[in-house]
Amino acid sequence: MNDKHYLRLRFSGLSTTQIYQLLNFAPTFMLANELEQRSILQQFLTTLKSKNKENIYQLFEKFDLVQLQQQLQAWHINYITIDQHTYPPLLREIHNPPFILFYRGNLNVIKSPQTLAIIGSRKATDYTWHTLQQFFPSFKKHNLTIVSGLAYGADKMAHQFALFYKMPTIAVLGFGHLNHYPQSTQNVRNKIEATGIVISEYIPNAKPYKYHFPERNRIISGLSRGVFITEATEKSGTCITTNCALEQNREVYVLPGPIFNKMTEGNLRSAQEGAKIIRSVEDILEDYI
Structure with a gap:
């Protein structure tokens, strides 16, 4: 080994x-x-x-x-390496997957093949909230595992809905487990560590450097069969995840929006690049049957 x-x-x-x-x-x-x-x-x-x-x-x-x-x-931190059978098979497929994943929580959660990443703007609006509110009962019914990045906004909402519906959820950190950012999602993280799993490729004392987050985004998409973008401005970090997902041959789903709304400019750009526009939850679930 x-x-x-x-x-x-x-x-x-x-x-x-x-x-x-x-x-x-x-x-x-x-x-x-x-x-x-x-x-x-x-x-x-x-x-x-x-x-x-x-x-x-x-x-x-x-x-x-x-x-x-x-x-x-x-520190109550465990790890798995890329050579172990417990390493997520989807993640192993991506370009330069992490050699080590440090984690807290239930390792069984990352074994699910029914993984859907939900991401979006840190300034996500009621559009994200109401959409997730409508979609999550169906996600629950189809036994999806929700993946996101514990950022404020859409990520936090996705994790909150997963916890509310008692669904497995995976949080991917852009720093080591001994740190946290932003503080507004600390409570959500604590709950995920108790029932889901929080993972990071960074050693435990690694700080939340800016360049870590684009690296983290490739893991969010890499763990997932599909990536659902609720809202994104044209130059948001969400678009980095979209690019990673498309490069990794993952399905990308985006909500439609008016061309004059900055919060969906990134969605429209992603649609031009090959993302699937979602009109109902069935547009996502048809790929998970």
Whole structure:
């Protein structure tokens, strides 16, 4: 198993992308012995434009798996790696899937094949709320698992409806489990950790850096058979998820809206790019039968 190597590289400070670069640089890295791995890593670090090269190597040298596992246990944080059978099969299909997923909650939730991501603007209006209010009884009837990103607005509404209807829900963080953003969704997150699952590709103390959220969005769509966009401005982060979903060959659903409404400009753009315009909940559910 490569679990130890994945953990060691992530906690040394290498990102998921950098680990892929390392494995392209040295395809035999995982099979190498300790001394060979150190030598390979030193050579690889010379190719990176990073100010943390020295620190990465030092952390790699000092890595203690037993100590780390004890610390994760104290934080009530578990993990799965891409080599394990419990890793979500849909996520494994995407380009450069995360090697490790850290989680709190019920791991069985991510085994569902009936996953639907629901995303939208942080400034989502009553249009989102009323649509979800109408659609969720049917989502419940068809045993869907709801995926979203715990942001304020549409994400929060999606998780709230899932919790209300006692449906499984997956929250994907753009930071480590020891942090939270925004604070307005902390209570929702606590409830999801008790009944659903909260996952992150970032090590537990990773802060919510701006560049993390586009990376997180590829996981939201990657976990899902389809992505439902309720409202999105033309340049919103939601459109990043839409692009990820289309690249991952996921079905994308969007609510229609007037051309003069900024809150649905992104929806119309997505429709032009291949998203399916939704007139009723059946337009989504026909793909889940």
